[in-house]
Amino acid sequence: MNILLILVPIALLLGLVGLAAFLWTVRTRQYEDLDGAAWRILADDDTLPGDR
């Protein structure tokens, strides 16, 4: 059962990475416009916000 001593921390670490990634997306406001994001991916122009 010693394998658990490696597997459990790995599982937790991976979970934490996922959590950190999610919190980053929240902080960078990626959930402000979910409907719009779904449409934007279909548009051909590659302008970024702020581009002129």
Next chain:
Amino acid sequence: MSCCGTAFTLPADPSDVAVPVDARTEELRHAGRQAPDGTVTYLLSVPGIRCGACLSTIETGLNPLPGIVSVRVNLTLRRVTVVTRSTDVSPAVITSALDALGYPGTPVDLGDLETLGVRRESTRLLTALAIAGFGAANIMLLSVSVWSGADAATRDLFHLVSALIAVPTVAFAGQPFFRSAVSALRVGRLNMDVPISLAVLLALAMSLYESLNGGAEAYFDAAVTLIFFLLVGRFLDQRMRERARSAVVAISRLAARGATVLADGETRYVPLDEVQPGMVLRVAAGERMPVDAMVLTGRSELDRSLVTGESAPFAVAPGARVEAGTLNMSGSLEVEALTSADDSFLAEIVRMMEAAETGRGRYVRVADRMARIYAPAVHLLAAATFLLWLIATGGDFYQALYAAIAVLIVTCPCALGLAVPVVHVIGAARLFEAGILMKDGTGLERLAEIDTVLFDKTGTLTTGTPHVAASNMPAAGRNVARALAGRSNHPASLAIRHYLGSGSLAELDDIREWPGCGIAAIWQGRRVRLGRPDWVAKIAGQAETATEGVSFAIEGKSLANFALGESLRTGAHEALEALRSDGLNTELLSGDGEMAVRRVAGDLGIEHAAAGQSPAAKIDRIRTLQAGGAHVLMVGDGLNDAPSLAAANVSMAPASACDAGRLAADFVFTRDTLGSVPFAHGIALRAKRLVRQNFGLAIAYNCIAVPLAMAGLVTPLVAAIAMSASSIVVVANSLRLSGGGFDGKAGTSAQPVVESRSPGFEPAAEATA
């Protein structure tokens, strides 16, 4: 309407009229927020945004405009964020470009701190939700291993790892519940969060004790999963409110900021709060009355739609009393202030609204009503379990406590916590699709209770702007009439311009606007007039042929008449029919005159119609109905309706309503059709039924789970399955609300109600609203 004093000067070039220099530009200027680098950010609420095509139309349409740094459309919130290079770029360009694209927008005040606060709240909830989700998933993995046979040292290790995850998770993600529970207990009340907090904390403490002593059963997963499920409900609720509020955020600038005082032959500008009764003020055309006042010199027409809700201009002469907030439309007036700003009509309205709103504060949410019964019941059950086990086992303190905590965990209102918010969120989404914004979930609860609907007339049942219902205008003079009407911003002129359509314009000289009469000019050496029939008849070759409406004549030629009418809002007939077939009483309360009210009431089949109602009289009517046990829905739009919108049990306003009206209303509908009212009522009724079913399901679940827990038969595995299953059943049941459609385009075009029709009039070719 304008508060910047430029609207009623005669434009030198007719094309100037096309860009309205009105309050919207001023509002936008105030709404913009300047960044340190000089760029200005404007936020516009654009309800017309529907899909990805709208998104790219607006972004590609606005981006090439001069001075624009960036344009970003938010499809979810139906907002456009525009950043301009500096304050020199006129925001009017943005709004007129949006109008030209077919997406009219209203500015949102970025300085509104409340919206920023709300955003932080939902972000915090989302973070808490993410952490609770992480904790719940990992603890569940470990718990499943324990349930499937891990024992001895492995089990203890897993329990300890679970504890390490659970304690910080609960400490962070449980805060919204703990805070709410503490604040409820502080004022000596029980809410749903009290049993939740108690169960979570007790379960955590007991599980910690168990795992440190090598016990077999720990409830870490139950505690964290509970928080996770409840946060889902909380987050959805918060997000719904944020979404609705974002579209309703208003800028209230109905009051003048200051006044021009005439003293010792000099004019001096003073701030509003320094205006004293007795001062002589000058109010130019296009300005609002700063305080209640009496006219000393000058003649003009006032837009009193704030006070009466009536759109027709009201002529005033020396000696007339005028209310604060009314708009001076055509001539400059000298008035004597009768009140200070604190005692004015406008201040009175604001006070009435505040007073009316405190009455509504007594409404108790369905969920809170349940909690008042539920929380004590759960605590009594847990206490009874504890005592019974203590007696049955002959004083085994540990065993009794264990059973009591199991009761608390198992009864924990997972399903109850989700029963209401999920239904409200789905209801709000359905309403949002139909262009109806809901500010608060309780609005839906209150809407389901109503039995009486009160309507305002102008702006609610009718569109509020006049249109030409009929005219006998010959083709010959049209270019003259068109040019003349184009030189005035009077609502009647706008209507006539619209009616005559585009075409050639005649060359006019010496154009003058006569306050209270109309507009006059010289055309090819002959006088031409457009305005009041008797005034126009003086130059015409015949006596006046109409008493109402507007006439036009070229000197010595025959008169042409324009009959003005109000358009019924789209779908008004169908909406009232639907409300009546739902068994609701309908009434009409209007500040307008007897004739106009009776015409609209008769047309729509409303039996009880009251004309000439002041704001106080409207509130009185609502109070009378409420005293008789009725639950009242108020539908209105004007400032004069705002107090009654606040006083009624629940209220709706069209998006065209004044700021105060939109703020006071629970629902704001952005589509023109009045069909929004029965649709919202239908959704509210279905939501109410579903909430009841959900409570029924949750209670049925408890009827099974509680006896098991009291008998000491609930293991952590059973608790986890029971809680998840009940939550899923409740959510699945709530989802049924998302079926069924809204025929938002019901009814064709607006139907005109002709105000005056003389024989020989040809029906209007275009009766547009």
